Amino acid sequence: MDYQLYTLPSGLHVVYKPHAGEVTYAGFAIAVGTRHESSRHHGLAHLTEHMLFKGTSLRNSLQIIRRMEEVGAELNAFTEKESTYVYCIFPKAHFNRATNLLFDIVQHSRFPEEELTKEKTVVIDEINSYRDNPSELIFDEFENILFRHHPLGHNILGTEASVSRITGQIGRNFLRRHYRPDNMIFFLAGEADLSGWPLNPAEKVSIRNTDGTPLHTLREGFLPRTIRRHKDTYQHHILMGGPAYSLHDDRRIPLSLLNNILGGPGMNSRLNLSLREEHGYVYNVESNYTPYSDTGIFNIYLGCAPRYAEAAMELVRKELRYLIEHPLSPIELESAKRQFKGQLIVSADNKESTFLSLGKSMLLYGKYDPLSVIFHRIDAITSDRLREIAAEVLNPDSMLTLIYC
Numbered sequence: 001m002d003y004q005l006y007t008l009p010s011g012l013h014v015v016y017k018p019h020a021g022e023v024t025y026a027g028f029a030i031a032v033g034t035r036h037e038s039s040r041h042h043g044l045a046h047l048t049e050h051m052l053f054k055g056t057s058l059r060n061s062l063q064i065i066r067r068m069e070e071v072g073a074e075l076n077a078f079t080e081k082e083s084t085y086v087y088c089i090f091p092k093a094h095f096n097r098a099t100n101l102l103f104d105i106v107q108h109s110r111f112p113e114e115e116l117t118k119e120k121t122v123v124i125d126e127i128n129s130y131r132d133n134p135s136e137l138i139f140d141e142f143e144n145i146l147f148r149h150h151p152l153g154h155n156i157l158g159t160e161a162s163v164s165r166i167t168g169q170i171g172r173n174f175l176r177r178h179y180r181p182d183n184m185i186f187f188l189a190g191e192a193d194l195s196g197w198p199l200n201p202a203e204k205v206s207i208r209n210t211d212g213t214p215l216h217t218l219r220e221g222f223l224p225r226t227i228r229r230h231k232d233t234y235q236h237h238i239l240m241g242g243p244a245y246s247l248h249d250d251r252r253i254p255l256s257l258l259n260n261i262l263g264g265p266g267m268n269s270r271l272n273l274s275l276r277e278e279h280g281y282v283y284n285v286e287s288n289y290t291p292y293s294d295t296g297i298f299n300i301y302l303g304c305a306p307r308y309a310e311a312a313m314e315l316v317r318k319e320l321r322y323l324i325e326h327p328l329s330p331i332e333l334e335s336a337k338r339q340f341k342g343q344l345i346v347s348a349d350n351k352e353s354t355f356l357s358l359g360k361s362m363l364l365y366g367k368y369d370p371l372s373v374i375f376h377r378i379d380a381i382t383s384d385r386l387r388e389i390a391a392e393v394l395n396p397d398s399m400l401t402l403i404y405c
Contacts, residue, residue, distance in 0.1 A: 003358065003368055006199035012181035013205045014197070015362050017189040017355075024190030025352065026099055027087025028106050029359035031207045032178035034081045035151040035292075041166055042151070043158015046079040047123055048174055052086060053077070054115035056108040059101075061115060067101050068094075075101075079156055082293055083363055089352065092191045102186075106179060111171040120163055127157050134237050134404045135303055142239045142299060142402045145227065152292060183207060187359040189351070205366040226401040236309040237404040240316060241299025244393050247291040247364055253374070254381045254389050255289055255298070261336050262323065262394070263287025263300055265343070270319050271300065279315065281308040293364070298393050306405065317396040324390045327383040337378050344371060 003017040037044045053075070054061045068075045073090035086106060090098045131137060140155045147153030157163075185205060222243060231237075245251045263271040263286045271285045285302040304312045328336065348354050348371060361368045 002370060005202045005205065006194075006197075007202045008181070008200075009198055010181040013185045013202060013207075013362075014194075014199060015185055015187040015205070015358065015368075016192060016194065017187075017358050017368070018192070019190060019351075021190055021351070022092055023089060023351070024092040024095055024098070024188065024192055025087065025089050025355040026095075026102060026186070026188045026192070027085060027355075027359060028102060028184050028186055029363040030084045030086070030106075030179060030184040031082070031363060032183065033079055033083050034154055034156050036082075036178060037151055037154075037158075039151075040162065041158075041170060042154045042162040043123065043127075043156070044162075044166055044170065044174055045084060046156050046158065047119065047163060047166055048171055049077045049079045049084050049086070050119050050123065051111050051116060051171055052105045052109045054119060055110055055112040056104050057110055058104055058108060064101065064105060068098060071097065073098060081152055081156065083360070085356065085359060087356070087359070095192055106184075109175060111168040111175070113168045116166075116168050116171065120166065123157060123163050124160050127155075127160055127163070130155075130157065134231055134233050135301070138237050138239050138402060138404050139299075139301070141229070142241070142400070143297065145402065146222075146242065146297060146400060152295070185359060185362050187355070187362060189355040189358060205362055207363055207366070222400075224398050224400060226403065228403045228405060231404045233404055235303045236306050237301075237303050238309065238313060239299050239301050239402045240313070240396070240399045241297060242393070242399045244289055244296035244298040245291060246294050246296050248293070249291070249296075251389055252291055252296075253377050254385055255296075255393060257336060257340050257378065257381055258323070258386050258389055258394070259287050259289040259298070260340050260343070261328075262319065266339060268339075270323075271302075271316065274315050274319055275302065275304075275312055279311075281305075281312040281315070285312075285316075309403070309405070313401070320390075320394045320396045323394060324387065327387050329383075333381075333383050333386075337381070341371075341375055341378060344374065 003015055006014040008014060033045050053064050059067070068088060068090060071091060071094045073088055073094060075088050077084070077086040086102065088098045088102055144153040185207065224242070245255055261270060263269045271287065275282045275285045282302045282304045287298070287300045289298050290296060300316055302312055302316070358368050
Protein backbone atom coordinates (compact mmCIF):
# COMPACT_ATOMS: atom_id res chain seq x y z
CA MET A 1 0.00 0.00 0.00
CA ASP A 2 1.67 3.22 -1.15
CA TYR A 3 -0.59 5.57 0.84
CA GLN A 4 -1.16 6.31 4.52
CA LEU A 5 -4.59 6.30 6.16
CA TYR A 6 -5.58 8.22 9.28
CA THR A 7 -8.57 9.69 11.10
CA LEU A 8 -8.92 13.02 12.87
CA PRO A 9 -10.78 13.31 16.21
CA SER A 10 -13.81 14.58 14.25
CA GLY A 11 -13.98 11.24 12.43
CA LEU A 12 -12.72 12.71 9.14
CA HIS A 13 -10.55 10.27 7.19
CA VAL A 14 -7.21 11.56 5.90
CA VAL A 15 -5.45 9.79 3.02
CA TYR A 16 -1.86 10.73 2.20
CA LYS A 17 0.15 9.50 -0.80
CA PRO A 18 3.73 10.80 -0.43
CA HIS A 19 5.91 11.59 -3.42
CA ALA A 20 8.83 13.95 -3.94
CA GLY A 21 8.35 17.25 -5.75
CA GLU A 22 7.87 20.96 -5.37
CA VAL A 23 4.08 20.81 -5.76
CA THR A 24 1.60 19.36 -3.27
CA TYR A 25 -2.05 18.45 -3.87
CA ALA A 26 -4.77 18.51 -1.22
CA GLY A 27 -8.54 18.34 -1.29
CA PHE A 28 -11.86 17.03 -0.08
CA ALA A 29 -13.90 14.27 -1.69
CA ILE A 30 -17.50 14.54 -0.50
CA ALA A 31 -20.11 11.83 -1.00
CA VAL A 32 -22.82 14.13 -2.33
CA GLY A 33 -23.98 14.92 -5.84
CA THR A 34 -26.99 15.22 -8.08
CA ARG A 35 -28.67 12.06 -6.81
CA HIS A 36 -28.89 13.54 -3.30
CA GLU A 37 -31.00 16.55 -4.30
CA SER A 38 -34.73 16.94 -3.72
CA SER A 39 -37.08 16.95 -6.71
CA ARG A 40 -37.67 20.72 -6.37
CA HIS A 41 -34.03 21.72 -6.13
CA HIS A 42 -32.15 20.09 -8.98
CA GLY A 43 -28.76 21.75 -9.36
CA LEU A 44 -28.35 22.32 -5.62
CA ALA A 45 -25.19 20.19 -5.30
CA HIS A 46 -23.53 22.10 -8.15
CA LEU A 47 -24.64 25.51 -6.86
CA THR A 48 -23.39 24.58 -3.39
CA GLU A 49 -19.97 23.77 -4.84
CA HIS A 50 -19.91 27.25 -6.43
CA MET A 51 -20.99 28.92 -3.20
CA LEU A 52 -18.13 27.36 -1.22
CA PHE A 53 -15.90 30.07 -2.70
CA LYS A 54 -18.30 32.95 -2.01
CA GLY A 55 -17.75 33.51 1.67
CA THR A 56 -17.10 31.81 5.00
CA SER A 57 -17.38 32.97 8.60
CA LEU A 58 -13.71 34.05 8.31
CA ARG A 59 -13.30 35.27 4.70
CA ASN A 60 -15.24 36.94 1.92
CA SER A 61 -15.09 35.79 -1.69
CA LEU A 62 -12.24 38.11 -2.66
CA GLN A 63 -10.13 36.99 0.29
CA ILE A 64 -10.70 33.36 -0.66
CA ILE A 65 -9.53 34.00 -4.23
CA ARG A 66 -6.50 36.01 -3.21
CA ARG A 67 -5.42 33.64 -0.46
CA MET A 68 -4.05 31.04 -2.87
CA GLU A 69 -3.52 33.02 -6.06
CA GLU A 70 -1.06 35.27 -4.22
CA VAL A 71 1.31 32.29 -4.00
CA GLY A 72 0.61 30.94 -7.49
CA ALA A 73 -1.68 28.15 -6.34
CA GLU A 74 -4.82 26.82 -8.04
CA LEU A 75 -8.14 26.32 -6.25
CA ASN A 76 -10.65 24.11 -8.06
CA ALA A 77 -13.89 22.18 -7.57
CA PHE A 78 -16.34 20.09 -9.58
CA THR A 79 -19.60 18.22 -9.02
CA GLU A 80 -20.57 14.77 -10.29
CA LYS A 81 -23.73 12.69 -10.02
CA GLU A 82 -22.71 11.10 -6.70
CA SER A 83 -19.76 13.12 -5.43
CA THR A 84 -18.17 16.57 -5.17
CA TYR A 85 -14.46 17.47 -5.14
CA VAL A 86 -12.79 20.61 -3.78
CA TYR A 87 -9.01 20.78 -4.07
CA CYS A 88 -5.92 22.92 -4.27
CA ILE A 89 -2.60 22.58 -6.14
CA PHE A 90 0.14 24.62 -4.51
CA PRO A 91 3.89 25.03 -3.90
CA LYS A 92 4.71 22.71 -1.00
CA ALA A 93 6.01 25.61 1.11
CA HIS A 94 2.42 26.86 1.45
CA PHE A 95 0.93 23.66 2.88
CA ASN A 96 -0.57 25.32 5.97
CA ARG A 97 -2.06 28.18 3.95
CA ALA A 98 -3.73 25.77 1.52
CA THR A 99 -5.07 23.28 4.05
CA ASN A 100 -6.39 26.01 6.37
CA LEU A 101 -8.31 27.55 3.46
CA LEU A 102 -9.70 24.22 2.29
CA PHE A 103 -10.99 23.35 5.76
CA ASP A 104 -12.46 26.84 6.09
CA ILE A 105 -14.48 26.79 2.87
CA VAL A 106 -15.74 23.24 3.38
CA GLN A 107 -16.61 23.61 7.06
CA HIS A 108 -17.61 27.28 7.41
CA SER A 109 -19.27 28.38 4.16
CA ARG A 110 -22.24 30.60 4.93
CA PHE A 111 -24.11 30.99 1.59
CA PRO A 112 -24.27 34.82 1.69
CA GLU A 113 -27.52 35.97 0.04
CA GLU A 114 -25.90 38.78 -1.98
CA GLU A 115 -23.42 36.31 -3.52
CA LEU A 116 -26.10 33.67 -4.02
CA THR A 117 -28.21 36.01 -6.18
CA LYS A 118 -25.24 36.69 -8.47
CA GLU A 119 -24.18 33.04 -8.65
CA LYS A 120 -27.68 31.83 -9.52
CA THR A 121 -27.63 34.25 -12.47
CA VAL A 122 -24.27 32.83 -13.59
CA VAL A 123 -25.55 29.23 -13.37
CA ILE A 124 -28.80 30.05 -15.20
CA ASP A 125 -26.78 31.66 -18.00
CA GLU A 126 -24.72 28.46 -18.13
CA ILE A 127 -27.91 26.38 -18.35
CA ASN A 128 -29.25 28.51 -21.20
CA SER A 129 -25.98 28.37 -23.15
CA TYR A 130 -25.99 24.59 -22.72
CA ARG A 131 -29.25 24.40 -24.67
CA ASP A 132 -27.38 25.57 -27.76
CA ASN A 133 -25.16 22.49 -27.71
CA PRO A 134 -27.18 19.47 -28.89
CA SER A 135 -24.15 17.14 -28.76
CA GLU A 136 -24.11 17.61 -24.97
CA LEU A 137 -27.82 18.12 -24.37
CA ILE A 138 -28.63 14.72 -25.87
CA PHE A 139 -26.66 12.93 -23.13
CA ASP A 140 -28.79 14.54 -20.43
CA GLU A 141 -32.08 13.67 -22.08
CA PHE A 142 -30.86 10.13 -22.76
CA GLU A 143 -30.02 9.59 -19.09
CA ASN A 144 -33.29 11.11 -17.95
CA ILE A 145 -35.20 8.68 -20.17
CA LEU A 146 -33.04 5.71 -19.16
CA PHE A 147 -33.22 6.47 -15.43
CA ARG A 148 -36.94 7.24 -15.70
CA HIS A 149 -36.59 10.68 -14.07
CA HIS A 150 -34.59 9.38 -11.11
CA PRO A 151 -32.19 12.09 -9.79
CA LEU A 152 -29.24 10.25 -11.36
CA GLY A 153 -30.63 11.19 -14.76
CA HIS A 154 -30.88 14.89 -14.08
CA ASN A 155 -28.52 17.49 -15.47
CA ILE A 156 -25.93 18.47 -12.85
CA LEU A 157 -26.67 22.16 -13.51
CA GLY A 158 -30.40 21.80 -12.81
CA THR A 159 -33.06 23.85 -14.58
CA GLU A 160 -33.73 27.57 -14.53
CA ALA A 161 -36.85 26.98 -12.40
CA SER A 162 -35.17 24.65 -9.89
CA VAL A 163 -32.10 26.86 -9.44
CA SER A 164 -34.30 29.94 -9.00
CA ARG A 165 -36.04 28.22 -6.05
CA ILE A 166 -32.81 27.71 -4.08
CA THR A 167 -32.40 30.03 -1.12
CA GLY A 168 -29.50 30.61 1.24
CA GLN A 169 -31.26 28.61 3.95
CA ILE A 170 -31.81 25.67 1.62
CA GLY A 171 -28.11 25.78 0.73
CA ARG A 172 -27.00 25.95 4.37
CA ASN A 173 -29.26 23.01 5.24
CA PHE A 174 -27.74 21.03 2.37
CA LEU A 175 -24.24 21.80 3.65
CA ARG A 176 -25.10 20.71 7.20
CA ARG A 177 -26.70 17.52 5.97
CA HIS A 178 -23.97 16.35 3.60
CA TYR A 179 -20.70 18.19 4.30
CA ARG A 180 -20.05 16.16 7.44
CA PRO A 181 -16.72 14.61 8.54
CA ASP A 182 -18.20 11.09 8.23
CA ASN A 183 -19.37 11.81 4.66
CA MET A 184 -16.08 13.01 3.19
CA ILE A 185 -12.37 12.31 2.86
CA PHE A 186 -9.43 14.69 2.99
CA PHE A 187 -6.75 13.46 0.59
CA LEU A 188 -3.19 14.60 -0.09
CA ALA A 189 -0.39 13.80 -2.51
CA GLY A 190 3.15 15.16 -2.61
CA GLU A 191 5.23 16.38 0.31
CA ALA A 192 3.27 17.30 3.44
CA ASP A 193 4.23 17.77 7.07
CA LEU A 194 1.45 16.20 9.14
CA SER A 195 3.44 16.05 12.38
CA GLY A 196 1.26 18.68 14.05
CA TRP A 197 -2.03 17.04 13.09
CA PRO A 198 -3.87 14.96 15.76
CA LEU A 199 -3.93 11.85 13.56
CA ASN A 200 -4.81 8.31 14.51
CA PRO A 201 -3.81 5.44 12.18
CA ALA A 202 -6.76 3.82 10.42
CA GLU A 203 -7.15 0.52 8.61
CA LYS A 204 -10.05 1.23 6.26
CA VAL A 205 -12.42 3.84 4.88
CA SER A 206 -16.14 3.30 4.46
CA ILE A 207 -18.16 6.25 3.16
CA ARG A 208 -21.73 5.69 2.04
CA ASN A 209 -24.30 8.46 1.73
CA THR A 210 -27.66 6.73 2.14
CA ASP A 211 -29.65 9.95 1.61
CA GLY A 212 -29.78 9.48 -2.16
CA THR A 213 -32.96 8.23 -3.79
CA PRO A 214 -32.70 4.41 -4.09
CA LEU A 215 -32.56 3.08 -7.62
CA HIS A 216 -34.19 -0.21 -8.47
CA THR A 217 -32.51 -2.18 -11.23
CA LEU A 218 -32.65 -0.42 -14.58
CA ARG A 219 -33.27 -3.64 -16.46
CA GLU A 220 -36.67 -4.16 -14.86
CA GLY A 221 -39.15 -2.31 -17.03
CA PHE A 222 -36.48 -1.05 -19.45
CA LEU A 223 -38.07 -0.62 -22.88
CA PRO A 224 -35.75 -0.61 -25.93
CA ARG A 225 -37.08 1.91 -28.44
CA THR A 226 -36.17 4.73 -30.80
CA ILE A 227 -37.10 8.31 -29.96
CA ARG A 228 -36.74 11.19 -32.42
CA ARG A 229 -36.61 14.81 -31.35
CA HIS A 230 -36.90 17.49 -34.02
CA LYS A 231 -34.32 20.10 -33.00
CA ASP A 232 -33.66 21.63 -36.42
CA THR A 233 -29.96 20.76 -36.13
CA TYR A 234 -27.50 20.83 -38.99
CA GLN A 235 -26.30 17.34 -38.06
CA HIS A 236 -28.16 14.35 -36.73
CA HIS A 237 -26.99 13.64 -33.17
CA ILE A 238 -27.52 10.00 -32.23
CA LEU A 239 -27.13 8.23 -28.89
CA MET A 240 -27.63 4.48 -28.49
CA GLY A 241 -27.26 2.50 -25.28
CA GLY A 242 -28.74 1.10 -22.12
CA PRO A 243 -28.10 -0.16 -18.59
CA ALA A 244 -24.66 -1.39 -17.56
CA TYR A 245 -22.76 -2.51 -14.46
CA SER A 246 -22.19 -0.66 -11.20
CA LEU A 247 -18.88 0.46 -9.69
CA HIS A 248 -18.79 -2.63 -7.50
CA ASP A 249 -19.53 -5.24 -10.17
CA ASP A 250 -16.59 -7.50 -11.05
CA ARG A 251 -17.54 -7.09 -14.73
CA ARG A 252 -16.69 -3.37 -14.61
CA ILE A 253 -13.08 -3.73 -15.82
CA PRO A 254 -13.92 -6.22 -18.61
CA LEU A 255 -16.66 -3.87 -19.84
CA SER A 256 -14.18 -0.98 -19.70
CA LEU A 257 -11.82 -2.99 -21.92
CA LEU A 258 -14.68 -3.82 -24.28
CA ASN A 259 -15.64 -0.14 -24.44
CA ASN A 260 -12.04 0.74 -25.28
CA ILE A 261 -12.02 -1.75 -28.16
CA LEU A 262 -15.35 -0.58 -29.52
CA GLY A 263 -15.26 3.21 -29.26
CA GLY A 264 -12.57 4.32 -26.84
CA PRO A 265 -10.22 7.29 -27.25
CA GLY A 266 -7.89 5.56 -29.70
CA MET A 267 -8.23 6.30 -33.41
CA ASN A 268 -8.04 2.53 -33.94
CA SER A 269 -11.34 1.84 -32.17
CA ARG A 270 -13.63 -0.37 -34.24
CA LEU A 271 -16.35 2.26 -34.56
CA ASN A 272 -13.90 4.96 -35.65
CA LEU A 273 -12.23 2.70 -38.22
CA SER A 274 -15.58 1.70 -39.69
CA LEU A 275 -17.71 4.85 -39.55
CA ARG A 276 -15.02 7.49 -40.09
CA GLU A 277 -11.94 5.99 -41.72
CA GLU A 278 -13.60 3.44 -44.00
CA HIS A 279 -16.95 5.04 -44.85
CA GLY A 280 -16.50 8.73 -44.00
CA TYR A 281 -19.96 8.96 -42.44
CA VAL A 282 -18.95 10.79 -39.24
CA TYR A 283 -16.37 13.14 -37.84
CA ASN A 284 -16.82 11.89 -34.30
CA VAL A 285 -18.02 8.57 -32.92
CA GLU A 286 -17.38 7.30 -29.41
CA SER A 287 -18.64 4.85 -26.84
CA ASN A 288 -18.85 5.53 -23.11
CA TYR A 289 -19.26 3.46 -19.99
CA THR A 290 -20.18 5.29 -16.77
CA PRO A 291 -20.60 3.21 -13.60
CA TYR A 292 -22.41 4.49 -10.51
CA SER A 293 -22.68 3.03 -7.02
CA ASP A 294 -25.69 0.84 -7.79
CA THR A 295 -26.04 0.89 -11.58
CA GLY A 296 -24.27 1.99 -14.75
CA ILE A 297 -24.84 3.26 -18.25
CA PHE A 298 -23.30 2.39 -21.61
CA ASN A 299 -23.84 4.45 -24.74
CA ILE A 300 -22.55 5.20 -28.22
CA TYR A 301 -22.63 8.73 -29.60
CA LEU A 302 -22.23 9.83 -33.21
CA GLY A 303 -22.92 12.97 -35.18
CA CYS A 304 -23.39 12.85 -38.94
CA ALA A 305 -25.09 14.46 -41.92
CA PRO A 306 -28.79 13.47 -42.17
CA ARG A 307 -28.22 11.48 -45.37
CA TYR A 308 -25.78 9.16 -43.58
CA ALA A 309 -27.76 8.65 -40.35
CA GLU A 310 -29.46 5.33 -41.13
CA ALA A 311 -26.37 3.82 -42.73
CA ALA A 312 -24.20 4.94 -39.81
CA MET A 313 -26.56 3.42 -37.24
CA GLU A 314 -26.60 0.16 -39.18
CA LEU A 315 -22.79 0.07 -39.14
CA VAL A 316 -22.87 0.55 -35.36
CA ARG A 317 -25.29 -2.37 -35.04
CA LYS A 318 -23.03 -4.45 -37.30
CA GLU A 319 -20.00 -3.80 -35.09
CA LEU A 320 -21.98 -4.64 -31.96
CA ARG A 321 -23.24 -7.91 -33.40
CA TYR A 322 -19.71 -8.79 -34.53
CA LEU A 323 -18.39 -8.39 -30.99
CA ILE A 324 -21.18 -10.63 -29.70
CA GLU A 325 -20.81 -13.34 -32.36
CA HIS A 326 -17.04 -13.44 -32.87
CA PRO A 327 -14.63 -13.88 -29.96
CA LEU A 328 -11.41 -11.90 -30.05
CA SER A 329 -8.45 -13.93 -31.28
CA PRO A 330 -5.53 -14.34 -28.84
CA ILE A 331 -3.57 -11.73 -30.80
CA GLU A 332 -6.49 -9.26 -30.81
CA LEU A 333 -7.10 -9.75 -27.10
CA GLU A 334 -3.44 -9.26 -26.20
CA SER A 335 -3.25 -6.16 -28.38
CA ALA A 336 -6.38 -4.68 -26.76
CA LYS A 337 -5.03 -5.33 -23.28
CA ARG A 338 -1.66 -3.81 -24.14
CA GLN A 339 -3.30 -0.64 -25.46
CA PHE A 340 -5.62 -0.35 -22.45
CA LYS A 341 -2.77 -0.77 -19.97
CA GLY A 342 -0.64 1.71 -21.90
CA GLN A 343 -3.39 4.33 -21.68
CA LEU A 344 -3.57 3.81 -17.92
CA ILE A 345 0.21 4.24 -17.62
CA VAL A 346 0.11 7.51 -19.57
CA SER A 347 -2.82 8.78 -17.48
CA ALA A 348 -1.00 7.90 -14.25
CA ASP A 349 1.93 10.06 -15.32
CA ASN A 350 -0.28 13.13 -14.86
CA LYS A 351 0.10 14.01 -11.18
CA GLU A 352 -3.17 15.94 -10.92
CA SER A 353 -5.05 13.07 -12.54
CA THR A 354 -3.41 10.56 -10.19
CA PHE A 355 -4.22 12.73 -7.18
CA LEU A 356 -7.91 12.95 -8.16
CA SER A 357 -7.99 9.20 -8.79
CA LEU A 358 -6.73 8.71 -5.23
CA GLY A 359 -9.60 10.76 -3.81
CA LYS A 360 -12.26 9.19 -6.03
CA SER A 361 -11.06 5.65 -5.40
CA MET A 362 -10.92 6.08 -1.62
CA LEU A 363 -14.37 7.67 -1.57
CA LEU A 364 -16.00 5.06 -3.81
CA TYR A 365 -14.12 1.87 -2.93
CA GLY A 366 -12.37 2.59 0.35
CA LYS A 367 -9.03 1.69 -1.23
CA TYR A 368 -6.60 2.76 -3.92
CA ASP A 369 -5.22 -0.02 -6.09
CA PRO A 370 -1.81 0.42 -7.74
CA LEU A 371 -1.54 -0.18 -11.48
CA SER A 372 -0.03 -3.62 -10.88
CA VAL A 373 -3.28 -4.81 -9.27
CA ILE A 374 -5.40 -3.35 -12.06
CA PHE A 375 -3.11 -4.91 -14.68
CA HIS A 376 -3.52 -8.30 -13.02
CA ARG A 377 -7.29 -7.99 -13.39
CA ILE A 378 -6.97 -6.95 -17.02
CA ASP A 379 -4.64 -9.88 -17.75
CA ALA A 380 -7.24 -12.29 -16.31
CA ILE A 381 -9.92 -11.25 -18.85
CA THR A 382 -10.74 -13.89 -21.45
CA SER A 383 -12.38 -13.66 -24.86
CA ASP A 384 -15.30 -15.75 -23.63
CA ARG A 385 -15.82 -13.34 -20.76
CA LEU A 386 -15.92 -10.40 -23.17
CA ARG A 387 -18.42 -12.18 -25.40
CA GLU A 388 -20.72 -12.85 -22.44
CA ILE A 389 -20.61 -9.19 -21.42
CA ALA A 390 -21.10 -8.02 -25.01
CA ALA A 391 -24.18 -10.24 -25.33
CA GLU A 392 -25.67 -8.74 -22.17
CA VAL A 393 -24.77 -5.05 -22.56
CA LEU A 394 -24.09 -4.46 -26.26
CA ASN A 395 -27.07 -6.18 -27.88
CA PRO A 396 -28.32 -3.55 -30.40
CA ASP A 397 -31.84 -4.98 -30.22
CA SER A 398 -31.97 -4.13 -26.50
CA MET A 399 -30.89 -0.51 -26.72
CA LEU A 400 -32.57 2.84 -26.35
CA THR A 401 -31.85 5.11 -29.35
CA LEU A 402 -32.31 8.87 -29.10
CA ILE A 403 -31.99 10.98 -32.26
CA TYR A 404 -31.82 14.76 -32.50
CA CYS A 405 -32.67 15.74 -36.06
